Amino acid sequence: MDKIYDKYAVYYDILHSDKSYSKECEFVEQMFKTFSTSLPKTVLDVGCGTGNHAIIFAKKGYEITGIDASAGMVNHAQRKAVESGLNIDFKTMDMTDIKLEKKFDACIVMFGAIGYLKSYDALRKAFIGIKNHLTEDGILIFDYWNGPAVLTLRPSTVNKDIKHNDTRILRSATPKLDFENNVCSVNYHCIVLEKNKIIDEFIEVHRLQFYFPTDIHYHLDTCGFKVIKTMPFMKAEEPIDDKNWNLITIARPKNTKT
16 A cells, blocks of 8 residues: 555544454465465565554464555554564565564464555566465465446445444445446545544545456466365355345465365
């Protein structure tokens, strides 16, 4: 993500307080158990945001490293880890230029973070960088917006009214589709109130790429991955169709033993 999203980072956890991070982590852990040759011990969290998935996995005993291009997101993640008494290595780093001096048993890219990549070239750089940081039997798990569903269901304006203690945030998310480039630009207009007085107001535009499974599979294959399974997010046993807004793909490096 670009630095402009650092403003959004300040209110990120309040805005997404209704998201079930714990259930998502349980789902991913089940995917580890189902598709890994052995249960991962070290996990790279790419596009980690404010660290909500990473913190849950760390509490489960995994050794976690989290990276995000937004320094604001990483600062919040580091603070939360310290407050939780957890030793998590969070770094400000773009997913197209991953440079870490270790390899991991697993890599996760959650909450559609891969959609913030701005081109297929960037996607390929991310896949190659991830592959170079996975062990021979490592596993990659990531979710993304499903192109057929986006074009069938079409994104619409969504308004949220979130209250947290004395803070209230009014957020309007207005989408605009770019059919030529498979992009949905979402205009976020946020008004922040405390005790019914406006203390902040800002507008950010988040550019999100949506993907078609065949394209994802092709780029994984040419970047050295073997696709294990693509499924609706949080619905491992259901078939993919044009009603599944989010998909999850699981892949391994081609040099894996199995």
